[in-house]
Amino acid sequence: MEKILSKPQSLKDTVLSYCPGCGHGVIHRLVAECIDELGVREKTIAVAPVGCAVFAYDYFNFDVTEAPHGRPPAVATGIKRTNPDKFVFTYQGDGDIAAIGMAETIHAANRGENISIIFVNNANYGMTGGQMAPTTLIGQVTETTPFGKDAKREGYPIKLCELLSTLEGTTYLERVAIHNPQNIIKAKAAIKKAFQYQIDGKGFSLVEVISNCPVNWRMTPLNSVKWIEETFIKFFPLGLVKDNVEI
Amino acid sequence: MPTIKINSEKCKGCGLCIKACPKQCVAFSKQFNKAGYHWAVLEKEDTCIGCGFCYMACPDICIEVYR
Amino acid sequence: MKKLTKGNVALCEGAIAAGLKSYFGYPITPQNEIPAYLSRKMVELGRVFIQAESEIAAANMVLGAAVTGVRAMTSSSSPGISLKQEAISYMAGMEVPAIIVNVQRGGPGLGNISGSQSDYFQAVKGGGHGDYKIIVVSPNSAQEMYETAYDAFDLAEKYRIPVMILADGITGQMMEPVDFNKPERKDFIKQDWVLDGAKNREPRSIKSLLMGEGALEQHNIKLQQKYNNIIENEVKYELYTIEDADVILIAHGISSRIAKSAVKLARKNGVKAGLLRPKTLWPFPSKIVNSIAKSSLNFLVVELNHGQMIEDVKLAVNGRSNVEFLGKAGGGLVTEQEILEKIKHIIVG
Numbered sequence: 001m002e003k004i005l006s007k008p009q010s011l012k013d014t015v016l017s018y019c020p021g022c023g024h025g026v027i028h029r030l031v032a033e034c035i036d037e038l039g040v041r042e043k044t045i046a047v048a049p050v051g052c053a054v055f056a057y058d059y060f061n062f063d064v065t066e067a068p069h070g071r072p073p074a075v076a077t078g079i080k081r082t083n084p085d086k087f088v089f090t091y092q093g094d095g096d097i098a099a100i101g102m103a104e105t106i107h108a109a110n111r112g113e114n115i116s117i118i119f120v121n122n123a124n125y126g127m128t129g130g131q132m133a134p135t136t137l138i139g140q141v142t143e144t145t146p147f148g149k150d151a152k153r154e155g156y157p158i159k160l161c162e163l164l165s166t167l168e169g170t171t172y173l174e175r176v177a178i179h180n181p182q183n184i185i186k187a188k189a190a191i192k193k194a195f196q197y198q199i200d201g202k203g204f205s206l207v208e209v210i211s212n213c214p215v216n217w218r219m220t221p222l223n224s225v226k227w228i229e230e231t232f233i234k235f236f237p238l239g240l241v242k243d244n245v246e247i
Numbered sequence: 248m249p250t251i252k253i254n255s256e257k258c259k260g261c262g263l264c265i266k267a268c269p270k271q272c273v274a275f276s277k278q279f280n281k282a283g284y285h286w287a288v289l290e291k292e293d294t295c296i297g298c299g300f301c302y303m304a305c306p307d308i309c310i311e312v313y314r
Numbered sequence: 315m316k317k318l319t320k321g322n323v324a325l326c327e328g329a330i331a332a333g334l335k336s337y338f339g340y341p342i343t344p345q346n347e348i349p350a351y352l353s354r355k356m357v358e359l360g361r362v363f364i365q366a367e368s369e370i371a372a373a374n375m376v377l378g379a380a381v382t383g384v385r386a387m388t389s390s391s392s393p394g395i396s397l398k399q400e401a402i403s404y405m406a407g408m409e410v411p412a413i414i415v416n417v418q419r420g421g422p423g424l425g426n427i428s429g430s431q432s433d434y435f436q437a438v439k440g441g442g443h444g445d446y447k448i449i450v451v452s453p454n455s456a457q458e459m460y461e462t463a464y465d466a467f468d469l470a471e472k473y474r475i476p477v478m479i480l481a482d483g484i485t486g487q488m489m490e491p492v493d494f495n496k497p498e499r500k501d502f503i504k505q506d507w508v509l510d511g512a513k514n515r516e517p518r519s520i521k522s523l524l525m526g527e528g529a530l531e532q533h534n535i536k537l538q539q540k541y542n543n544i545i546e547n548e549v550k551y552e553l554y555t556i557e558d559a560d561v562i563l564i565a566h567g568i569s570s571r572i573a574k575s576a577v578k579l580a581r582k583n584g585v586k587a588g589l590l591r592p593k594t595l596w597p598f599p600s601k602i603v604n605s606i607a608k609s610s611l612n613f614l615v616v617e618l619n620h621g622q623m624i625e626d627v628k629l630a631v632n633g634r635s636n637v638e639f640l641g642k643a644g645g646g647l648v649t650e651q652e653i654l655e656k657i658k659h660i661i662v663g
Contacts, residue, residue, distance in 0.1 A: 004297065
């Protein structure tokens with residue numbers, strides 16, 4: 001009998017600090033599997049965010065640098081421009097990429113930096129205890145929207161892929177989800193495509209991964225994946241937003 | 248015969264593998280692990296087809312699949 | 315052969331000769347010659363130039379380049395330097411070598427575009443959050459803009475620390491003859507801490523987040539040891555006719571040029587004056603100031619602000635000399651004549 005599926009080499013053998021059922025672990029694994037399959041582990045320099053994935057360097061089995069909150073696209077720009085032969089990706093949450101770091105995100109995209117961004121959208125600030133994020137849905141209750149997010153007061157959820165699609169510098173933008181194995185397979189394919197585009201020098205790619213945050217959503221893991229299916233992806237439609245290579 | 252191995256100490260008992268299994272052959276153990284979770288176990292060993300859905304759904308990467 | 319050059323351009327040439335591989339900037343007066351000059355020169359040399367979307371992004375691009383061991387620099391002027399403090403604090407914590415140039419302008423707020431020395435506190439007392447120091451050097455001529463930029467990278471890498479070149483609008487804008495006498499640096503030893511891909515080695519991470527029990531405390535102790543090491547070894551200053559002086563002027567950067575003229579003028583007027591000019595503002599030349607302090611001696615601190623470096627002078631003097639101040643902020647320069655009047659006033663009482 002042969003072992004056909006197990007922890008990829010690009011992940012360290014350690015217990016993840018994430019809450020039970022949290023989507024970060026699945027997304028970490030997908031990233032690590034793609035890096036293994038593309039054979040770029042030894043030339044990877046990743047940029048970890050501020051947020052729940054701040055400890056990414058404890059889990060990924062390749063070089064990782066820290067970046068201030070929201071700045072990974074600028075840090076990745078500095079790494080990639082000076083080291084074009086290295087494989088550079090950022091791993092960022094919704095607050096990091098679409099609130100405090102929106103300027104860095106838009107301008108790295110607009111310059112068409114040859115980097116990959118893995119954007120984990122779980123509709124709240126997880127690390128700090130579940131505050132409103134720029135992707136929090138209308139009506140969603142968080143630590144800082146106790147009466148539900150009100151568009152008149154807090155504005156609307158930002159659809160980052162669609163926003164970036166208007167920029168000529170972007171190459172590939174896709175929104176995927178990880179609430180069941182079928183979607184996890186699609187998510188992996190999208191991440192792998194983004195990574196391959198970087199290897200081929202095709203430019204800026206971003207994969208938005210709709211993920212769950214059971215503890216801060218005050219749900220069981222099972223209810224959280226159900227909420228993705230029934231509510232979350234109704235507002236954030238899954239699928240390809242832009243692909244300049246395979247039109 | 249296809250099978251899976253679940254690392255009982257890494258498992259946080261989220262149950263996503265149980266939901267993902269198309270053959271309903273994974274269940275929670277009756278015991279607790281050191282972290283205090285009912286970890287997942289392969290209950291019906293004969294039914295496992297080694298499809299890997301549990302591995303895919305597991306956020307703690309504590310499942311290995313053999314075929 | 316010397317060439318008439320603007321201070322800002324001389325600085326660029328020093329950095330290029332030192333092997334600057336990447337520059338990340340953003341427009342702000344009075345440092346605009348730096349990004350403008352490098353936008354052409356770096357591209358011609360096949361090196362990296364990016365005009366970033368903000369000072370914040372520029373400083374973080376420097377951070378990114380620097381974690382890979384590449385020589386990286388950003389420049390700005392006072393309001394822009396405030397925005398860079400986030401990345402500077404991170405780089406101090408992550409122990410990343412990088413060069414930050416501040417061609418100071420008048421403040422607070424948007425202030426104006428005239429030369430100033432009002433960012434002394436921000437530069438030497440931390441600037442960003444956390445208990446950290448960066449090396450701060452103060453050039454006072456176009457020649458020194460060239461030389462400090464050339465030397466700054468080795469200093470930054472030796473200690474894995476950000477180095478700030480604290481210039482001012484006058485030194486940046488002034489044209490002076492510069493001797494471009496430094497050899498082009500080409501061969502660099504690969505450091506054993508840089509991120510260059512985990513090939514045939516364990517993965518590395520560079521971070522300032524230390525959540526383990528006691529880890530941050532240990533890290534801070536290590537940083538303080540490094541800072542003490544820098545204080546022991548890297549203090550630089552210039553002395554001018556201090557041996558018999560009754561009044562010693564202490565001034566840095568452009569103020570030290572005026573102060574030196576004032577010392578000469580004072581001696582012509584029969585007053586024994588001298589000059590102590592810190593070339594490094596952190597580490598501050600406290601030892602030399604302390605060693606010459608005595609009750610019969612007066613210090614006169616001259617700055618283009620309302621009294622910042624004077625606090626470090628007073629700490630060093632520790633009450634053993636009279637310490638006076640002369641300064642202006644917001645545009646005007648202190649003149650030789652004003653300094654002479656102040657010196658006379660101190661002597662006569």
